[in-house]
Amino acid sequence: MVSSLKKITFWLGSAAAVSLLAACGGGGGGDATITQINGTAARGAPLVGAEISLQCADGGASNVLSDASGSFSIEAVNLAYPCIGQATLGAISYRGALFEGGRFNITPMTELLVKVIETNVQQASGGGAGTNFMAALRANSGLAQSVVTKANEYREATVELVRTQLVAVLGEAAAQAIVNSFGSSFDSVAFTADPGASPYDAALEQLTVAGVVSASGAISASVIEAAAQAGEELPAPTPGGTGAAGG
Numbered sequence: 001m002v003s004s005l006k007k008i009t010f011w012l013g014s015a016a017a018v019s020l021l022a023a024c025g026g027g028g029g030g031d032a033t034i035t036q037i038n039g040t041a042a043r044g045a046p047l048v049g050a051e052i053s054l055q056c057a058d059g060g061a062s063n064v065l066s067d068a069s070g071s072f073s074i075e076a077v078n079l080a081y082p083c084i085g086q087a088t089l090g091a092i093s094y095r096g097a098l099f100e101g102g103r104f105n106i107t108p109m110t111e112l113l114v115k116v117i118e119t120n121v122q123q124a125s126g127g128g129a130g131t132n133f134m135a136a137l138r139a140n141s142g143l144a145q146s147v148v149t150k151a152n153e154y155r156e157a158t159v160e161l162v163r164t165q166l167v168a169v170l171g172e173a174a175a176q177a178i179v180n181s182f183g184s185s186f187d188s189v190a191f192t193a194d195p196g197a198s199p200y201d202a203a204l205e206q207l208t209v210a211g212v213v214s215a216s217g218a219i220s221a222s223v224i225e226a227a228a229q230a231g232e233e234l235p236a237p238t239p240g241g242t243g244a245a246g247g
Contacts, residue, residue, distance in 0.1 A: 006185060037074040042107055043092065043213060047089045047094075050070070050089035052064045055089075070193040093215070106206065109158065112223065113187055115227035116157050118133045119232050120154070120236060121237060123231075124238070146239070155184060159182065161223070161226045169210040178203045179203075
C-alpha cells in the first residue's frame with residue numbers, strides 16, 4: 001500500500017538526447033514542455049500501488065506508483081507524442097495513450113484503445129502482431145505524427161467495439177448509456193475511481209457486469225481480438241519521413 005504519491009523526474013535517455021531534442025524542436029508526433037503528467041488507473045476500483053510506466057515517441061521513459069485513489073503524477077520535461085503508459089498490479093496490466101497535453105488514464109477502455117492503435121501501426125510498419133509498435137514510432141517521426149492526428153479515429157473505433165460487445169449482453173439502451181458515460185475523451189478525462197460518485201467509474205464497473213472484463217480484471221480474449229480487428233480495419237497511419245522521433 002502506498003501512503004504517498006511517488007514522483008520521479010522524467011528522463012530522455014541521455015544529455016545528448018536532451019540537447020538533440022532542444023535543437024530539433026522535439027520531433028516525434030509533436031513535442032511539448034509539460035511540467036506534470038497526471039492520470040488515474042482504475043478498473044472501477046482504483047489500482048492502488050500499481051507500477052505506472054510511460055514511454056514516449058522520443059524514447060523517454062519513466063516509472064512511478066499510483067496512490068490510494070489510483071492517481072499518479074509524473075514530473076516531466078520536453079516530450080514527444082504519442083506516449084504509451086502501462087499500469088501493472090499483480091496479474092492486472094492495462095495500457096493507456098497520451099496524444100497531447102498532460103493527462104491520460106489507464107483503464108480497460110484505454111487498454112482496448114492501445115490495442116487498436118497497436119494493430120493499426122503494425123500495418124504501416126509492415127510488422128506482424130509481435131512488432132514493437134513504439135519502436136516503430138521512435139524510428140519514424142512521420143508515423144508518430146500520423147498516429148497523433150488519428151487519435152479521434154482510434155477513440156471512436158474503441159467506443160464502437162465496446163458498445164457492440166455491450167449490446168449483445170445488456171441491450172441497446174443500456175449499452176449506449178454506458179458508452180455515453182465514457183464520452184469521446186475517455187482516455188484523458190478526469191474522473192474519480194468511485195462508482196458511487198463518478199458515472200465514468202460506474203461505467204467501468206459495468207464492463208465487468210457485461211463480461212468484457214473478468215472479476216479478476218482480465219479483459220475477455222474475444223474483446224481484445226475485436227480491438228485488434230478494429231485496428232486492422234482502419235486506414236493505416238502514413239509513415240511519412242524516416243527520421244527518428246527524437247531528431
